[in-house]
Amino acid sequence: MIASFNLIEGGLALCLCVAALACLFDRHLLRASCLFVVFALFMTLAWWWLEAPWLAVAELILGALLTGASLFYALRAYRPNGAASSHRANATPHYDSFRGSWPHGLTRALLALAWCFMMWGAIRFVMPEMVYSPAEHPLVMAAVVIAATAMGAFALHHHLLRRLLAFNILGSGVFLLLAGMAGTEEGAQALISVGLAIAWLGSLLGALLIRHLFLLEGKNALSLDSQTKEQPQ
């Protein structure tokens, strides 16, 4: 009985990881947004599994429905409407073709690793039993992997929509970690609900911004952001 339960939880953790990684590293933006919705649905299942039905409802409404809708709303900006829609170039803005240099990627990977170690160190103290049997809490393991990768991806990507996606997935990873470390008592549930609402509001604001930026400046404006980020002003 216990083994089968662990199997379900392990499978859920694996699905979460795969969906998150695919969403973070898919260059096709529409597909990545769909993957995010799938990820949010898996998160809903995870909350259900952790016996937090209200969080599952909140995740379903705020995470999957509303955040997903915001992302698709932002994506509509890339489709040249009206006259240009007949053109074949229709599909290109859906694709992030920016290629970073490899030192950039390497430093971001190191950042993700450092972040991963830091979270692992934190978990070691709060959940000492994790050190001896890490496989017993597959969801927490998944949360560490997801949060670390998302942090790296957030720093790595230049495209604003991909950074927004990375933020959302990082948020989900942090919420899962919170639930793993503090349990799903009322205080933790309230923190996560506030976090979900804020993440949705932030995504909505970000989506509005991306759309406005695209309408004003064209698609080049959407990946300029991190070019100037490294130079302190």
Place this chain on the structure above:
Amino acid sequence: MTWRFGLTEATFEPLWLTHWVLAATLALPILFGLLGALFSPRRTLPVALVCVPILLTGVLLLMEYQQAGLLRWQWQVAGVTVSLRLGGVSILMLLVTQWVGAAAALYTPGHLRLTNPGKQARWLWPLMGVLISALSLIWLAADLLTLYAALELMGLAAVGMLLLSGKPAALQAGMRYLLLALVGSLAYLLGVALILGYWGQLNLQALAEVVEPGPVAWIAAALIGAGLALKAALFPLHGWLTPVHESAWTPVSALHAALVVKASLFILLMLWNILLPSSLFAPRFVAWLGMLAIVWGGLVAWRSDSLKTLVASSTVAQLGYLMVAFPLIIGPDIPPLPKALAWEGFWLQLIGHALAKAAMFMAAGNLILATGESSLKGLAGTSRRLPLSLLIFGLASVTLMGLPPSSGFTAKWLLLQAMVMTQQWVAVVALLMGTLLTAAYVFRVFRYSFDETAPRHHYQPLAPSMDLVALALALAAFALGLLAHLPLALLQGGGV
């Protein structure tokens, strides 16, 4: 040390009237903001009428605090405890928030009338209301959940306000600010998760009793510190600040630089005070960064060609003074006297900077609006044509430089005294260098503006309310140096 933040038991229960005043303090700004969106006021008088009840709630709370001392509220909402407290620091910052907020609101109609920004301008009012309410909640909140919610609400309202100007540069800077602020809040949340998982407490007062120094406290403090430092634009994480101010509206910039960055700093100081009661390294580290911030911010402001960049970079440097005071306030084995002096200096510097920076942004905005140019060179000849705006700029910079008798002088005097007593000579040098650099960049502005040979341009006339509000703020910052005993008496109340 936690008594300084009002995290102790209260002697008296709040009266029923006080409950209503508290509710009004938190709800009225949002309510009036929504009314503002509905009616979109174009004149100063209705805005002034609306500001009166909000300011009145602050004064009533002040009177209540002076009579009853520390006040606490606690409610159970669906199994979650929400707690607020009104201590000396809370009431002081609440008053500063309400008055600076009122000043920004009074400045706005004139600014909107002259710039004619279009329809999106009406959204400024509700966002401003939410910002003031969220800030008030931050000063009052006594548990980590309320702090988190208020912090996020404030951050989102601030981003929304900064975007209103609608220029592509503003949108890009705003997007970067939004993403960084959101990720910063996730770092904060992870720190809170650690605290909740290990000690099982969200209430600050209860947390202060159970916290013991150790790796968990250090990691939680590091996560919370990183997240909040990003939001407060503390030195190495300040890159987003200047571009954000570059294209924002003047009243928005004034509110942001005066209050929004300070709120994150306040939370950082309060939580570190609880989590790291005897850590030597962390506050020192912040202080070293603060010294770098003073020098770096001063140099960038000195070299800048644009007036807004100058004012924004000066914020980075002025936040450095506050960071330098960290080891004096939360460091171990600091004798009580320098600790008390640094505590007073910290808050006086924070309040003086809030008033002076709001005045400076408004004066700079007035100059830019009147001349139509945002570069320093465009200021040539303003000494003859816009003497009042330039005078306000000068008055505000007197406070920033720390010349007597301004509040900047009193604050730096207190900080210097504490540093000399604890023999932190490097910090003393950094403080003095900061003063020199401030003088250097301020006089650069005056060198351009006193250029008498400049050709005569056409200047846009300003609304009288714009100059008056800025002048009042600058004078308040100036007078605070002479009347420093009033706020400091509030700070020392509620305990010992």
